[in-house]
Amino acid sequence: MNFKTMSIKENLQNILSTIPEHVTLVAVSKTKPVSDIMEAYNAGQRIFGENKIQEMVEKFEALPKDIEWHMIGHVQTNKVKYMAPFVSLIHGVDNFKLLKEINKQAKKHNRIIDCLLQIKIAEEDSKFGMAPGDAKTLLQSKALSELKHIRITGLMGMATFTDDENKIKTEFNLLKQTFDSLKPLEIFNFNPKIISMGMSGDYTLAIACGSTMIRVGSSIFGSRNYN
Ligand SMILES: *Cc1c(COP(=O)(O)O)cnc(C)c1O
Secondary structure, three states, rough: OOOOOOOHHHHHHHOOOOOOOOOOOEEOOOOOOHHHHHHHHHOOOOOOEEEEHHHHHHHHHHHOOOOOOEEOOOOHHHHHHHHHHOEEEEEEOOOOOHHHHHHHHHHHHOEEEEEEEEEEEOOOOOOOOOHHHHHHHHHHHHHHHHOOOOEEEEEOOOOOOOOOOOHHHHHHHHHHHHHHHHHHOOOOEEEEEEEEEOOOHHHHHHHHOOEEEEOOOOHHHHOOOOO
């Protein structure tokens, strides 16, 4: 029998046909060559996610300028300046110092940069993110209200890497509850509309739990080779 490997275009179309219209698909292209991104681009995809700033900058320079670049990885403060001219959404913001630097760099480019606060929903120590209560304190702080070049447009979270669906569901529910509790806050640079949760292995569950933005890599581009 001839098992044909699905193309990037077919993978994309399969995913898009199964997710609701209100859910945005971020195609996670980290480690993948620009030729793979162009294949997805030619199939209509315009939003791509990267987790390393330098790699994202190189791809931004090489690829069509109507692509929206999302930074989905942990951000080092001293590297914000390299992506400030073009990044369209920074998912993993989990401290005020980083927000302050994003604001400073955005100002230099006369931009307002959209950010998501990363909430720690997994028990694992390795995951970055803020406690829900700390996110609330940050949002209500006077210091935040002075940042005119950032806009917090929602929350991001990563579930524990496990086969235990109930555990993942509990963690996704925590992110959704946190979003719902923060949403009523009226703060000029807080415009909550995005819940970024769900990856290749768990995006269906994430959507069922309220995700509005999924970050999918290997189900589109195939598994990653880090060598
Ligand atoms: C790599 C990565 C993804 C995509 O993972 P897949 O399992 O390949 O879909 C999503 N979110 C973040 C933060 C990532 O680093």
